[in-house]
Amino acid sequence: MQALLSVIRKIRAESATFGTSGNASARAGQAESFWITPSGVPWDAITATEMVELSVESGRQLTGHLAPSTEWRFHQGVYRAHDWAGGIVHLHSTYATVLSTINRAVQPVHYQMVRVADEVPVLPYATFGSAQLAKGIVEAISPQQRAVLLQNHGLVAVGETVEQAHQAALEVEWTAMIQYHASLLAAPRVLTGDELQAVREAFSRYGQPSQEH
Numbered sequence: 001m002q003a004l005l006s007v008i009r010k011i012r013a014e015s016a017t018f019g020t021s022g023n024a025s026a027r028a029g030q031a032e033s034f035w036i037t038p039s040g041v042p043w044d045a046i047t048a049t050e051m052v053e054l055s056v057e058s059g060r061q062l063t064g065h066l067a068p069s070t071e072w073r074f075h076q077g078v079y080r081a082h083d084w085a086g087g088i089v090h091l092h093s094t095y096a097t098v099l100s101t102i103n104r105a106v107q108p109v110h111y112q113m114v115r116v117a118d119e120v121p122v123l124p125y126a127t128f129g130s131a132q133l134a135k136g137i138v139e140a141i142s143p144q145q146r147a148v149l150l151q152n153h154g155l156v157a158v159g160e161t162v163e164q165a166h167q168a169a170l171e172v173e174w175t176a177m178i179q180y181h182a183s184l185l186a187a188p189r190v191l192t193g194d195e196l197q198a199v200r201e202a203f204s205r206y207g208q209p210s211q212e213h
């Protein structure tokens with residue numbers, strides 16, 4: 001839960017840049033449950049006592065005196081369907097949300113996003129918190145597709161840890177910003193399949209890329 005609290009503090013600090021609103025979760029140590037942010041509590045006011053623990057299997061609340069985020073269903077669905085998933089970050093960040101409103105996928109206009117996905121598609125609109133929205137997210141996510149946009153809503157990013165999910169969310173939001181600005185000038189060039197494959201090979205050869213790459 002400490003990792004989740006630390007990620008929440010970072011997202012709060014970034015909110016001036018990206019806009020805020022959303023929720024985050026992390027699988028608990030024993031893997032059969034997960035911690036999620038509570039509903040209706042400002043992110044800067046969340047401490048360990050406000051966090052909510054839910055069962056991965058049933059979604060039943062195990063710990064916490066507050067109600068879970070209203071969007072808990074897709075968190076539960078992803079953990080239940082995907083063993084590798086250890087953390088989820090959901091943001092109503094500015095540029096991902098802008099692209100979602102015009103049904104435009106985040107394209108590989110920069111190689112940095114390759115560890116998240118080649119392209120981040122837009123899932124059809126569904127009411128927040130609904131089983132329909134959860135189903136769409138659960139089916140779209142895979143180890144090769146670690147993020148999706150939700151139409152007229154925002155983005156969801158999944159990682160093996162909540163820190164990784166947070167990093168994926170930032171990479172999608174940043175790439176959406178580059179794509180948005182480039183599109184104001186002309187249609188941006190998109191990396192080809194061969195170029196993306198070469199980036200994947202370079203990353204696996206040199207380990208995790210740093211900011212300087």
Ligand SMILES: [Zn+2]
Nearest residue numbers: 022071128154
């Ligand atoms: Zn939302």
